Amino acid sequence: MYAQNHQFTITLDNSASHHLRLHISVEPKGFTLLEISPLRPPSSDLEALHVSSARRRSELHFRPPGIDLSFIKMSLLQKRKAPETKPKTGGNIAESDRIVLNVIKSKREMAIFVKDLKQEAGLPDPTFNKSIKNLLTSGLIKEVAHVQLKGRKHYIAAEFEPSHEITGGSWYSKGELDQDFINGLKDLCLRIIRKLKVATADGVYDFSVKNGLINIDCTSQQISEILKSMVLDNKIIEVKSTGLGEYHSIPIGNLCYRYTTGDSAQGLKTGAMVSIPCGVCPRIRECTPDGLISPTTCVYYTKWLDF
Amino acid sequence: MVSPHGIKLAVHLISAYFGDIVSKVCECLLRKGTLSLQQVLRFTELNKENATNALLVLIQHNCVQAFSIEQQGGFMEQPKMVTHYMALHDNIIHLMRFSKFLAIISDEFGQECMEIFEGLLQHGRLSMNQIVDRYKDKHKSHTSEENSTAANVAHENFNKLAQAHYIERCPAREPYLESEKEDDTAGKKKIAKSKMNDPSQTLEARALAAATPMESIRFLVEADTFTNVAPDENTKKTSTTEIVGEKRKKNFLEPENKEILWRVNFEEFVRHFRHKCCITHVTRCMDNVAGIVLSAIFEATRRDETKVKMEKTVPLPMDRIYEEAIKREEGRSLSLERVRDSLLQLGCEVAIIGIDETYSIDLKKIIDEAQAQEVESVVLKKYGREAYRIFRLLLQSKRLCETDQGKLQRIATDFPLWAMYFIQLFIWMATFVDKKDALKILFQLWNDDMLHMERVANEGQKLESLCWKLIKVSVWEQVLDDMYHAALNLKLRLVHELEQAKQILRKGKSVGDKVLEKRKKVGEKWEVLDSSLMILDDAIMQFHDF
Numbered sequence A: 001m002y003a004q005n006h007q008f009t010i011t012l013d014n015s016a017s018h019h020l021r022l023h024i025s026v027e028p029k030g031f032t033l034l035e036i037s038p039l040r041p042p043s044s045d046l047e048a049l050h051v052s053s054a055r056r057r058s059e060l061h062f063r064p065p066g067i068d069l070s071f072i073k074m075s076l077l078q079k080r081k082a083p084e085t086k087p088k089t090g091g092n093i094a095e096s097d098r099i100v101l102n103v104i105k106s107k108r109e110m111a112i113f114v115k116d117l118k119q120e121a122g123l124p125d126p127t128f129n130k131s132i133k134n135l136l137t138s139g140l141i142k143e144v145a146h147v148q149l150k151g152r153k154h155y156i157a158a159e160f161e162p163s164h165e166i167t168g169g170s171w172y173s174k175g176e177l178d179q180d181f182i183n184g185l186k187d188l189c190l191r192i193i194r195k196l197k198v199a200t201a202d203g204v205y206d207f208s209v210k211n212g213l214i215n216i217d218c219t220s221q222q223i224s225e226i227l228k229s230m231v232l233d234n235k236i237i238e239v240k241s242t243g244l245g246e247y248h249s250i251p252i253g254n255l256c257y258r259y260t261t262g263d264s265a266q267g268l269k270t271g272a273m274v275s276i277p278c279g280v281c282p283r284i285r286e287c288t289p290d291g292l293i294s295p296t297t298c299v300y301y302t303k304w305l306d307f
Numbered sequence B: 001m002v003s004p005h006g007i008k009l010a011v012h013l014i015s016a017y018f019g020d021i022v023s024k025v026c027e028c029l030l031r032k033g034t035l036s037l038q039q040v041l042r043f044t045e046l047n048k049e050n051a052t053n054a055l056l057v058l059i060q061h062n063c064v065q066a067f068s069i070e071q072q073g074g075f076m077e078q079p080k081m082v083t084h085y086m087a088l089h090d091n092i093i094h095l096m097r098f099s100k101f102l103a104i105i106s107d108e109f110g111q112e113c114m115e116i117f118e119g120l121l122q123h124g125r126l127s128m129n130q131i132v133d134r135y136k137d138k139h140k141s142h143t144s145e146e147n148s149t150a151a152n153v154a155h156e157n158f159n160k161l162a163q164a165h166y167i168e169r170c171p172a173r174e175p176y177l178e179s180e181k182e183d184d185t186a187g188k189k190k191i192a193k194s195k196m197n198d199p200s201q202t203l204e205a206r207a208l209a210a211a212t213p214m215e216s217i218r219f220l221v222e223a224d225t226f227t228n229v230a231p232d233e234n235t236k237k238t239s240t241t242e243i244v245g246e247k248r249k250k251n252f253l254e255p256e257n258k259e260i261l262w263r264v265n266f267e268e269f270v271r272h273f274r275h276k277c278c279i280t281h282v283t284r285c286m287d288n289v290a291g292i293v294l295s296a297i298f299e300a301t302r303r304d305e306t307k308v309k310m311e312k313t314v315p316l317p318m319d320r321i322y323e324e325a326i327k328r329e330e331g332r333s334l335s336l337e338r339v340r341d342s343l344l345q346l347g348c349e350v351a352i353i354g355i356d357e358t359y360s361i362d363l364k365k366i367i368d369e370a371q372a373q374e375v376e377s378v379v380l381k382k383y384g385r386e387a388y389r390i391f392r393l394l395l396q397s398k399r400l401c402e403t404d405q406g407k408l409q410r411i412a413t414d415f416p417l418w419a420m421y422f423i424q425l426f427i428w429m430a431t432f433v434d435k436k437d438a439l440k441i442l443f444q445l446w447n448d449d450m451l452h453m454e455r456v457a458n459e460g461q462k463l464e465s466l467c468w469k470l471i472k473v474s475v476w477e478q479v480l481d482d483m484y485h486a487a488l489n490l491k492l493r494l495v496h497e498l499e500q501a502k503q504i505l506r507k508g509k510s511v512g513d514k515v516l517e518k519r520k521k522v523g524e525k526w527e528v529l530d531s532s533l534m535i536l537d538d539a540i541m542q543f544h545d546f
Helices: A095-106 A114-121 A125-137 A179-196 A201-210 A220-232 A299-304 B004-018 B020-032 B037-044 B048-060 B089-109 B111-123 B128-138 B144-163 B180-185 B187-192 B203-211 B233-241 B244-253 B266-285 B288-304 B318-325 B336-345 B363-383 B385-414 B416-431 B435-447 B472-500 B513-544
Strands: A006-013 A019-027 A030-038 A073-076 A141-144 A154-157 A236-240 A255-259 B064-071 B080-087 B167-169 B261-264 B351-353 B356-359 B452-458 B463-469
Touching: A095 A114, A095 A125, A095 A154, A114 A125, A114 A154, A125 A141, A179 A201, A179 A220, A179 A255, A201 A220, A201 A255, A220 A236, A220 A255, A220 B385, B004 B020, B004 B048, B004 B089, B004 B472, B020 B037, B020 B048, B020 B080, B037 B048, B037 B080, B048 B064, B048 B080, B064 B203, B080 B203, B089 B111, B089 B144, B089 B266, B089 B513, B111 B128, B111 B144, B111 B261, B128 B144, B144 B167, B266 B288, B266 B363, B266 B513, B288 B318, B288 B336, B318 B336, B318 B356, B363 B385, B363 B435, B363 B472, B363 B513, B385 B416, B385 B435, B435 B452, B435 B463, B472 B513
Parallel strands: none
Antiparallel strands: A006 A019, A006 A073, A019 A030, A141 A154, A236 A255, B064 B080, B167 B261, B351 B356, B452 B463
């Protein structure tokens, strides 16, 4: 089912108070136990906080003979890497294929647009197309989706992983923004900040790791990006620590995030303009007192005042 | 410069209050700027009597200010004095806030004060005697004793209003302004000139400054209460040390043997609404305690504020803030530490002067935040959540640029194309909006004048980069104009609805259930339109007056 040499984290939970985390390496011949660490029982209100992402999370339930381990939860420690296919090397590839391969290899992790590749290789169309086909079949090159230039074929040598400029970074999956993953992380961060009231990006990350709330590959930098985006959503606010009161555990001047405690926590303020039809009217610029579109004949007004 | 719909709304208000002739003169002044009577006659094509009367009505209701200025004569002619008239747009817009002003007076001072105040709103300018007579007429009695009691009540209430600065002495009818040329020839004397003669100010600003009574007599009632003469000699003597311009101004203000006229002091009401807006905002965004603390600071420093648009509150010691906060019922449970926490939350930096710790709150920041929230709510509803995020990013990055200006400028100078690319990439990476969607939203916002866009060609790569920027000043002006437009539309729709329901609203001896039902509906519509207008007006003040 899995490729060789994969590492997993297994959480053993046989009572409300005992938890163990096992770090295991899976090999064809069997399991190797790498590390055992005690785990604090998850706090009840945050127990359910597990970011779900079908792409990233993989849970296994298995029952080794003689032991009841139905409570075992296993999650991937790291995003599963694509099996590394060892590219064929050697002298049995055609000269034209070699030229194309060298051009692609010279671009390293930046990949190359097919049109530029054709120009740099300087081969006639049929030969070029055949070479590309051969190299793809032999697994020496692969096609990658460019996040900003969708629809433009890009090739990269098999031994390189596409750069962040190509993939769009960790928030992208197959050239598309991974909204499920982003929204899941946002929800998790919001709940952590609501619990902590004030926290730095590192504080949120540490809290989630310490409590085993994140079972996917996620860095402190990613958490920081998520928090910044949540500030733009007006879900949390960015403040500087004063070192006093709620901020006592955060050094003075450090950037931290605070859950809004006022009425705005209930939701965004309804502005004066958006409460009336003119505030969001797409034709406001064409509206005049005696014109075709006017407040006296306005359909939006009629609808608004129809009660 | 007043926005196009600001002028339209003002003209509509004048037309509704004083009719078409007055509104024609007012529109002419609003559109063309300050004019002499001859120019008004030429532009409006009205006869002299009509135009003069219209100007008098506008002056009576504080919508126009006159001033005289010396104009150079023609060849071999002596310079002559010409009276100019300027429309006061802010005061015209205040016409639609009269119900709010009345509500404040009624809340703070009760019914009797409200009656006096109402008279001033209705008539624009009244003398003390006129106010007392009006009050006595309203509370007619047969005995002279009762009449004198009514007069005393009127005086007392009048005093209360003046002490609270809700009413003030009228500005000078026609202050004289020295011409610019005269200023230049004045040479050394120029240094001694007062602010009202500051040549860097516009003519209109100079006229307003010259017309405004001195602070020492602006709210002074005693001198004119019973005698109806100009303030006593003592006041004049004490002010001999005043700057030259102020002294001359005073002479214009107090023509001999003329009754002193009083009017509503709109400035005090604007200050009141500004305070209320700040308190509401911090209560909403932080908590009740922040609202109580800010309210306490306003109360304690009310008389120390030198202008309406104060950027920061007057610095106040911690003890004084706490003392004022616990005076209120809702603040009685507060501890000193809790108040201090709240002050820090309000963005105060502890400033220690001697042994006192004093605090000052950044009001400009609070107003800026409230304004931004209003615009953001429009963006959210009109363009959606992702546009809202992008808009907020651009708004914030402008703020950030202020601190990182040097660095950004260096990047832009050394690697202009990279900087542009960075800005674009930054938008969709920071907001988690897909590039295609982000571009669509950016173009939509740009199309509605919410964003500024620059195309930068990269000849090497035959690519074109787009640079997006939010120019806050122009967006805010646009939003204010839209608000004036929306307020005008609400007013017009209100008139339209009442016009439509004329037949139903006509009083009849007996009306059926159907008519009663229809009347109820008209009443509900009127209520919705009117309350929406009042809420919108708060937002207009937030963008224009605060």
